Amino acid sequence: MTARITNFQRFLQIIRDGNYPETCIEWWGGKNSHGYGLVTFSIRSGLEGRMYVHRLALELSLGRELRDDLCALHRCDNRICFNPDHLYEGTHSQNCQDSHDRERRPSRKGSRHPLAKLTEADVTEMIRMGSQGMLQREIGAVFGVNQQTVSKILRGDRWTHIDKSSRQSPSPAQPEAR
Known part of the structure; x- marks a missing residue:
């Protein structure tokens, strides 16, 4: 045996x-x-x-x-x-x-992050609204986020995977009330 x-x-x-x-x-x-x-x-x-x-x-x-x-x-x-x-x-x-x-970990960018309040479409729309001169606090109110979040998105500090060419810095002619 x-x-x-x-x-x-x-x-x-x-x-x-x-x-x-x-x-x-x-x-x-x-x-x-x-x-x-x-x-x-x-x-x-x-x-x-x-x-x-x-x-x-x-x-x-x-x-x-x-x-x-x-x-x-x-x-x-x-x-x-x-x-x-x-x-x-x-x-x-x-x-x-x-x-x-090697893309072995699932992406947690943008709307794939479990704590995300926005979608890529929301962010693209926020960028469009900002480029048309809408105030950051008004944009934030539309999407349920604060002005600081909108500012970081428009500057490209947040949601960095969204096309940067459509971003613009906040205009100095539009001071934000706090």
Whole structure:
């Protein structure tokens, strides 16, 4: 009768072999709520630890632990991949930037932001109204926002993803009452 091999033992065999395919090596065990592979191991009797599989794979292939302020980043964008050739170490900021650059995080700009009171169409209309000389406080009243919000939108400090060519600075001839 052959002994049953655990997920972790199978993982270690793949990593120790060092002969990685060009394709992703996907984790077949447990995952967290974000879809990243997790390995659970006993630290001592009654105490367990958990670790991301891709982080452990990178550490084993590098022959050292990653510092606590570093992450294991995926080149392949496959959360369950633990192929060390697809992984590299980087900071949390680099991980966020990489995620943004590859459009892995949903946009929270404009009306997609959960706290947005305006839509892109509202902002475009506010810009049009401002360019026609309407007072910022009047524009704010139409859309239910204050004058400072309208001013920041018209200057291009807020809703920066809206076409900047249609913006104009508030006219000095139109002082705003506070």
